[in-house]
Amino acid sequence: MIVHQNLGSPVPVRLGDAASQGASRASMFNRINWERLSPSPHEALVDSNASPVLLWQPAKQRPDTISPSSLGSQADSRSAVSKDFERWVNLSLWWIRRNGTRVWGLEKNAVRADLDISLSFISSVFALPCALEALEQGLPGR
Known part of the structure; x- marks a missing residue:
């Protein structure tokens, strides 16, 4: 998770909170994440609808493959x-598009x-220069 400190701190959410109820996409993710992660009673998850955070999964480059990262x-x-927050997300995605090559x-x-x-x-994948070089040298993207 990437937090933009100047935009505020992550807001905690627990299973019984309003942010975990209802039919919104974030409520559904809160319930799914709660089930998958099984936090203890004194722990909480991050309320996506109230927290200025991006979820980032770095790419993994192995000798035989490279996997995409994800940011969202x-x-x-x-x-x-x-x-x-919306401006920060858009600038982050724009930076990737500007510095990467759509592959x-x-x-x-x-x-x-x-x-x-x-x-x-099915999603857009932009390879940043080092990843593009590895792909162009024959490393499979999986």
């Missing part, structure tokens, strides 16, 4: 967290036929 938010609306996505022209990439999801 589980908030139902970034602007509902705050306008500053995978839904549109046919987004898939680089010269690279060995096979992913089980």
Whole structure:
């Protein structure tokens, strides 16, 4: 998790809290995460709809493959967290698009036929320079 300290601290949520009830996407993730992580009674999760946090899973490069990283938010609306949070997320994603090369996505022209990439999801993947170099040298993206 990446926290932008200037935008505030993460807001805790527990299973019985209002943020875990209802049909919103964030409420559903709160319940799923609670079941998967099984926190103790004195622990809490992060309320995605009230916390200025990004979830980041770094890429993994192994000798035989490279996996994509992921960066995003589980908030139902970034602007509902705050306008500053929405701006920060957009700037972060823009930086990746500006500094990376699109190598995978839904549109046919987004898939680089010269690279060995096979992913089980449909989303845009931008390779930053070091990752692109590894892919261009033949490392499969999985």
